[in-house]
Amino acid sequence: MIDPPAGLRPPRRPAAPTTGRQVVVFAEDDDADVDWSAAGITDVADSRDFTTGRVPAQTLREAGATVFARLGIAVVSAAPDQVGALRAARRPVLSVSPELVHHVLREDPSAYVRGYRDGVTDLAGRLGGSGGGGEEVPAPPVFEDTPVATWGVQAVQATTSPFTGAGIRVAVLDTGLDLAHPDFAGRTVVAESFVTGVTSAQDGHGHGTHCVGTACGPRVPPAGPRYGIASEAEVYVGKVLSDEGSGDDGGILAGIDWAVANGCAVVSMSLGADVAEAHPPYSAAGRRALQQGSLIVAAAGNNADRENGEFGFVGAPANSVEILAVGALDSRLTTAWFSARSLPVPGGEVDVAGPGVDVLSAWPMPERYNTISGTSMATPHVAGLAALWAQATGRRGYELWATLTQASRRLAEPSVDVGSGLVLAPQEGAGTA
Missing domain, CATH: 3.40.50.200 (Peptidase S8/S53 domain)
Structure with a gap:
């Protein structure tokens, strides 16, 4: 395999933080029920049970599994090997991923001032025209x-x-x-x-x-x-x-x-x-x-x-x-x-x-x-x-x-x-x- 150019290689960064829960993606167009008991999971919440479509945050936190029916995705409070038992369930599992933690995307204001100055x-x-020959690029x-x-x-x-x-x-x-x-x-x-x-x-x-x-x-x-x-x-x-x-x-x-x-x-x-x-x-x-x-x-x-x-x-x-x-x-x-x-x-x-x-x-x-x-x-x-x-x-x-x-x-x-x-x-x- 040929490595991508340096400018395309992502810098090495620490692994994204996770919560310990798992996110399960089920196959589409499959009406089969999920056998949660196969993984020893009880207290399952379903987004269709809430009239506004909103699953309360406390329910999501306390349930053994929360199913977002419109997306075919569930967040499960279980270990990966426990969730693995779901792969043998009647509804096919496409993926099991650790639940990630996300953040607002704000850049460093002080770095911006420096970067903008250098960029200008x-x-x-x-x-x-100091960057080489060819036609002069019109100013945007x-x-x-x-x-x-x-x-x-x-x-x-x-x-x-x-x-x-x-x-x-x-x-x-x-x-x-x-x-x-x-x-x-x-x-x-x-x-x-x-x-x-x-x-x-x-x-x-x-x-x-x-x-x-x-x-x-x-x-x-x-x-x-x-x-x-x-x-x-x-x-x-x-x-x-x-x-x-x-x-x-x-x-x-x-x-x-x-x-x-x-x-x-x-x-x-x-x-x-x-x-x-x-x-x-x-x-x-x-x-x-x-x-x-x-x-x-x-x-x-x-x-x-x-x-x-x-x-x-x-x-x-x-x-x-x-x-x-x-x-x-x-x-x-x-x-x-x-x-x-x-x-x-x-x-x-x-x-x-x-x-x-x-x-x-x-x-x-x-x-x-x-x-x-x-x-x-x-x-x-x-x-x-x-x-x-x-x-x-x-x-x-x-x-x-x-x-x-x-x-x-x-x-x-x-x-x-x-x-x-x-x-x-x-x-x-x-x-x-």
Whole structure:
């Protein structure tokens, strides 16, 4: 086997933390019951037993097994050898994986300042022709925040789109939302917590409020510029990460199952674990969500350090083939220094890109607004745009995915960094195409 070039090799990292539970993926289109007794497992909960589609976090924590029926996945409190007995059960088992712990994806602000400075210097040199012969590369457009709209909202052309996401349900699975934020007063917001011991989806971290704001913030905020994309979408907030910014597969899968049960056309997840291999439960969840009309959009990851020659890799869950992975761009539409690069393996690709550097959005009161960076910030831009395209075309699932990639603006950046390019908002007449 030939080793990949150094820039494509993921840096050595400690193994992702696990919880001791197992995540079991069952075969599709199989109505056979699972013989849980074969593995000595009792007290089994099923998401279909809850009218709202939400499995309470305490139930997930206390049950011997929790089945997310719409996804064909179960989280089991048992040892791997005990779960192995399920492979002989009547319903085929496709995979058994350790339950991972995921975190919000935030890059180091101090490192960003250093990286951006060096990146601008390098870009200036290349545009000035100091990097070698050939035609001079035209300077890309430079976007800036204005009193009317943030640079990201302008770059994706949301300011000129007649679509608002009206009638489209968007789920943001993160640290929750400041439920009393004045910018969301009067909006349709359905909020649930999937964190053990936490009954409210109130955001005590800030990351979730920021992501909800970018995806679905108001068209004309009471104060400051427009920072949100799908201003009239119905907002579904799933608190799957604690106020400390971490959560496990069980809570995240519970959030996905809930979002699918409630007909959310778009599910935005700015979270992950730095593992280069695709995590089987998310491949199954992404595929089965798509089949039911829900597109999962996830952050590619912030594990690159491009100024020092490290390009990182797309982490879980974004590295599943069936989940749309989003890379980050700066205001010059160049790849953010921290944004993960594609690996040459199925699912390891960056699919599209969005604005992810110095992004202004909502923040828990009393701050109200904050500016931060990361592929976490690029992801809700794309999620909001997906809602606009869903409204404009009526497309869902696989068709919506294809539409987003076809509606992307090609960039001078390598496709391993930005995929199909910068996703753009639908304009007048898009729904008739």
